[in-house]
Amino acid sequence: MDKAVSFFDTSINFLKGVGPQRSEFLKKELNIFTFRDLFYFFPFRYVDRTRFYKIKEVNADMQHIQICGKITHIEIIGAKQKKRMVVDFEDDSGRIELIWFQGIKWMSKKLKVDSEYIVFGRPAIFMGKFSISHPSIEENTEENRKLVKGLQPVYSTTELLKAGGLDSTGIVKLQRALVPQAIEHIYENLPTYLISKLRLMPRKEAMRNIHLPIDNDTLVRAQQRLKFEELLFLQLSLLRSKIGREQTIKGFVFSKVGDNFNTFYNSYLPFPLTDAQKRVVKEIRQDMGAGIQMNRLLQGDVGSGKTLVALFCMLIALDNGYQCCLMAPTEILAIQHFATLKEFLKDMPVTISLITGSTKEAQRRVMHEELENGQMQIIVGTHALIEDRVKFKNLGLVVIDEQHRFGVAQRARMWQKNETPPHVLVMTATPIPRTLAMTLYGDLDVSVIDQMPPGRKPIKTLHKYDGKRSEVYAFIRSELDKGRQAYIIYPLIEESAKLDFENLLAGFEEVRKAFPAHVVGMMHGKIKFAEREKTMQAFAKGEIHILVATTVIEVGVNVPNASIILIESTQRFGLSQLHQLRGRVGRSEYQSYCILMTPYELGADARARVDIMVRTNDGFEISEEDLRLRGPGDITGTQQSGILNLKIADIARDGRILQQARIIATDILDEDRGLVMEKNRILSVELSKLDKEKGDWSRIS
Ligand code: ADP
Ligand code: MG
Numbered sequence: 001m002d003k004a005v006s007f008f009d010t011s012i013n014f015l016k017g018v019g020p021q022r023s024e025f026l027k028k029e030l031n032i033f034t035f036r037d038l039f040y041f042f043p044f045r046y047v048d049r050t051r052f053y054k055i056k057e058v059n060a061d062m063q064h065i066q067i068c069g070k071i072t073h074i075e076i077i078g079a080k081q082k083k084r085m086v087v088d089f090e091d092d093s094g095r096i097e098l099i100w101f102q103g104i105k106w107m108s109k110k111l112k113v114d115s116e117y118i119v120f121g122r123p124a125i126f127m128g129k130f131s132i133s134h135p136s137i138e139e140n141t142e143e144n145r146k147l148v149k150g151l152q153p154v155y156s157t158t159e160l161l162k163a164g165g166l167d168s169t170g171i172v173k174l175q176r177a178l179v180p181q182a183i184e185h186i187y188e189n190l191p192t193y194l195i196s197k198l199r200l201m202p203r204k205e206a207m208r209n210i211h212l213p214i215d216n217d218t219l220v221r222a223q224q225r226l227k228f229e230e231l232l233f234l235q236l237s238l239l240r241s242k243i244g245r246e247q248t249i250k251g252f253v254f255s256k257v258g259d260n261f262n263t264f265y266n267s268y269l270p271f272p273l274t275d276a277q278k279r280v281v282k283e284i285r286q287d288m289g290a291g292i293q294m295n296r297l298l299q300g301d302v303g304s305g306k307t308l309v310a311l312f313c314m315l316i317a318l319d320n321g322y323q324c325c326l327m328a329p330t331e332i333l334a335i336q337h338f339a340t341l342k343e344f345l346k347d348m349p350v351t352i353s354l355i356t357g358s359t360k361e362a363q364r365r366v367m368h369e370e371l372e373n374g375q376m377q378i379i380v381g382t383h384a385l386i387e388d389r390v391k392f393k394n395l396g397l398v399v400i401d402e403q404h405r406f407g408v409a410q411r412a413r414m415w416q417k418n419e420t421p422p423h424v425l426v427m428t429a430t431p432i433p434r435t436l437a438m439t440l441y442g443d444l445d446v447s448v449i450d451q452m453p454p455g456r457k458p459i460k461t462l463h464k465y466d467g468k469r470s471e472v473y474a475f476i477r478s479e480l481d482k483g484r485q486a487y488i489i490y491p492l493i494e495e496s497a498k499l500d501f502e503n504l505l506a507g508f509e510e511v512r513k514a515f516p517a518h519v520v521g522m523m524h525g526k527i528k529f530a531e532r533e534k535t536m537q538a539f540a541k542g543e544i545h546i547l548v549a550t551t552v553i554e555v556g557v558n559v560p561n562a563s564i565i566l567i568e569s570t571q572r573f574g575l576s577q578l579h580q581l582r583g584r585v586g587r588s589e590y591q592s593y594c595i596l597m598t599p600y601e602l603g604a605d606a607r608a609r610v611d612i613m614v615r616t617n618d619g620f621e622i623s624e625e626d627l628r629l630r631g632p633g634d635i636t637g638t639q640q641s642g643i644l645n646l647k648i649a650d651i652a653r654d655g656r657i658l659q660q661a662r663i664i665a666t667d668i669l670d671e672d673r674g675l676v677m678e679k680n681r682i683l684s685v686e687l688s689k690l691d692k693e694k695g696d697w698s699r700i701s
Contacts, residue, residue: 007185008036016177022164029158038174039182042210042226042648043153046219049120050150055094060125065132066148067091067119068140074113076104087111089119096123097131106163116140118148136169147172151213175211183208189686190229191679194664201225210648224657227649231661233690234646236683238442239669242295245443251293252396252420257285258319260350261312268347276451277305281312283447284425288316288397294423297441299431300449301619302583303456306427307340309449310399313425318350318377322396322422326380329402329429331356332552335533337401338380340558355381355390358529395422402428430576431619433627435655438662459586461594461614463570472595473514476546476564479593480518484563485545487584491572492524492550501526507568508548515546523549551577553584560588570596570613571606575626578613605629627652 012032013023026032032041049066058065069091076085085108087098098119100107111117121135138144148169155171166174186204188195195202201209201221209222273281280298287294300306314324326341328334338354345352353367353376370376374393379385395417426444437446464472476486488511490504504524512520521535521544532552538544540559547553547562551573565585567573573581578596585592596610612625631652651658668680675684 007182008034008039010035012038015174017174022166025161025164025166029161035178035182038178039207040647041155041171043155045154046213047120047152047154048216049148049152055089055091055096055130057093058096058123058130060123060130062123064120065123067096068116069119070116071111071113074108074111076108089117097129098135098137099131099133101133103159103162111137118144120148136167138169147176151216151219153211153213179208179211189682190232191682193679198228198660198664200228203229223648227654227657228661230646230649231654231658232665233683233687234439235442235658235662235665236668236675236687237690238439239665240675240687242443243669243673245295246292249293250420251288251291251423252320252322253291254285254288254316254320254322254396254423256319257316260315260318260348264315264345264348265312268344270344271453273308274305274449274451274453276300276449277309280309280447280449284309284313285316287445288313288423293421294425295444296423296425297437297444297446298425298427298449299437299446300427301431301452302429302580303587304449304452306401306449307337308344310401310425310427311341311344314378314397314399315350317397317423320396322394323371323374323376323392324378324397324399325385325392325395326378326399326401327385328380328382330552331358331382331529332532332536332557333401334380334382335536336557341378341380350378351376352378352380355379355384357382357384359384390417392417394418397423397425399425399427402426430580431623433620433623433651435651435658436623436627438658439651442662455589456586457589457591458617459582459592459594461582461596461617463596463598463610463614465600466597467600469597472566472597475593475595476566477515479564480515480545483561484590485539485542485559485561486547487553487562487565487581488546488548489553489565489567489581490548490550491569503569504548504550511546511548518545519543520546520548523547523552525550525552551581553581557584558587559584561590563588563590563592564595565593566595566597568597570598570610571602573609575609575612575622575629578609579619579622582613582617 011023012018012026012034013020015035015038018026026038030037030041032038047064049064051066053065053067055067055069058067067089069089071087072090072095073088074085075087076083078084083101083104085100085104087100089096089098098121116139118138118140119132119135120137121132123130123132125131136148138148153168153172153175155168155175157167157171161167161170183204186207188203190200190203194200201218201224203225206222206225209218210226213219213222284294284296284298287296298306298309300309310326314326317324326334326337328337334354334356338352341352351370353370355364355367359367367376367379368389368391371379372391372393384390398417426441432440479486488507490500490507492500492504501524504522508520508522521539523532523535527535535544535547536557539547539562542561562585565581567578567581570578582594585594594613596613598606598610602610608625608629612622616622631650649657668675668683671677672680675681675687
């Protein structure tokens with residue numbers, strides 16, 4: 001094995017075909033430093049180059065075509081943006097044009113008139129003439145024909161690498177030099193019993209075929225094997241850290257349910273809990289009483305009543321003599337939570353306060369003191385809570401309301417506020433897809449509130465084009481006349497902030513003109529904190545009828561009398577954001593409406609998002625669609641977690657394999673939680689190796 005380590009650690013400079021310049025490029029552009037890095041640099045797709053065609057066979061429906069022929073003419077035409085290189089390419093059956101818009105300089109050096117080439121690309125037809133833009137092109141030599149024929153891997157590369165001769169085919173050449181040697185140093189890392197039970201392809205064969213596939217069926221099996229392996233180790237590692245924590249980290253035992261809980265439940269709870277809320281409170285209560293530190297994810301759709309569940313958990317902590325904190329991702333949400341809790345607790349002997357970035361220093365000092373001497377029982381706040389100078393007498397429960405915004409490291413810092421770590425309850429603002437939860441929060445226990453409070457009417461969602469604005473305004477007016485209130489939302493996205501801001505102000509003026517009989521307020525991030533709070537309160541009290549706002553009101557804001565939300569430029573919002581925004585209405589017995597405004601021209605993705613919103617109110621379903629449309633990398637904040645840096649598996653597409661990996665991992669650990677059985681030794685060796693590579697993320701949550 002030592003030999004294997006040294007082989008894979010060999011610097012990429014020593015690979016045949018990599019000189020000093022290329023090795024620099026590989027390091028800079030692709031982070032490839034060693035044989036290992038290149039070997040685990042997988043193709044992102046494959047193309048079938050089994051067949052050679054004649055030019056006369058080209059038709060517009062073909063995805064790809066591969067032809068051999070001769071360049072008869074090269075010409076660079078146009079200037080600046082319009083500059084392009086047009087190459088005439090012929091075989092004995094006809095002629096086709098090859099066109100480059102980019103990389104003209106080095107392409108024009110590479111290509112020569114009267115030389116023979118192999119060309120591969122996607123044909124297009126324009127004014128009756130066929131052409132291929134940016135084809136891959138190699139000299140037609142015996143060696144190259146052998147190189148490109150068959151099922152071809154495609155590696156991602158960059159302009160700079162291409163200029164250095166390392167386009168995808170260039171990387172294929174390197175892999176051909178590396179893979180046969182590397183395979184010799186590959187060993188199996190899954191136990192034999194698993195391989196035969198699941199009929200997995202052996203690792204050696206899988207690694208060879210991922211780079212040099214024999215045929216499509218073999219490739220698919222190779223991919224399955226490697227995806228499964230990757231996800232299995234991820235799940236084993238998540239589940240093991242969970243088990244490890246349960247064994248080594250003692251938790252506070254909240255043994256009793258006392259006065260605070262009972263008094264609130266019996267005397268002040270304004271409505272009965274839903275069955276789902278009851279079940280979840282019970283799950284959490286048992287967890288906090290078990291002597292093990294709780295790490296639990298609380299999922300529930302927008303409006304399902306997570307805050308109240310959190311409150312009950314906090315009351316249990318209080319009943320056992322501990323303090324609690326509730327941490328929110330934004331100031332406005334922290335304020336809202338504080339107001340909600342304070343209202344719930346107004347007749348209870350419970351001390352509660354709020355700390356955010358805007359809290360005055362003098363006030364802060366008092367709070368710090370009250371937290372340290374235990375006078376303050378519940379504190380609500382933003383990340384200001386994380387600061388080291390915030391100390392507690394005995395913090396027993398941390399509730400984190402997050403929008404994937406808190407990184408793992410931040411969560412870990414809350415942990416360290418006590419010698420015995422507090423129980424942790426993480427709530428997500430919008431539901432997250434099951435597969436994502438299984439990975440991002442895979443080491444947490446999960447509770448789901450799968451039921452809405454009774455009496456809610458499903459929100460009606462409508463799609464309207466900009467041209468229908470006056471009709472929409474008339475509808476809003478009719479709602480206002482019934483005594484309801486409305487939100488009108490404008491996008492304000494960082495990069496185009498100035499333009500968006502002007503749109504928002506213009507929109508505000510327009511709304512004011514259109515609703516002369518009503519009070520219109522405005523809310524956005526640039527408005528001073530005190531002012532914002534005043535506006536929010538005025539809206540909550542019904543003194544403001546229409547609130548024109550940006551997404552600052554996205555999460556958590558709760559004004560039940562608001563029954564209509566109009567979202568301008570809907571195409572610019574993401575799905576989970578739209579779902580959150582829609583969740584601002586439908587919080588009472590009144591029929592509520594969400595109107596999605598867009599221009600007539602809509603991209604396919606934007607249209608898909610609008611359609612999904614119109615079709616369903618189910619946040620879990622929406623989150624699955626979101627994952628499918630965008631892929632896991634783009635779901636807010638998942639990148640920073642580092643957990644999803646997967647090499648080959650794709651959470652959005654490989655849900656089935658993930659599910660299988662989770663089940664198998666659970667079975668393995670149920671039988672052998674320490675992975676000490678001889679048959680599982682191989683797993684434990686591989687896991688410690690991976691842990692070393694990945695660092696410590698899995699140990700904290
Ligand atoms: P979310 O899960 O989105 O955080 P909230 O906790 O803000 O939802 O609850 C949404 C609204 O529903 C609040 O006004 C809350 O007071 C109310 N609510 C919560 N639980 C119930 C219940 N069991 N019956 C009626 N209303 C409830
Ligand atoms: Mg909430």
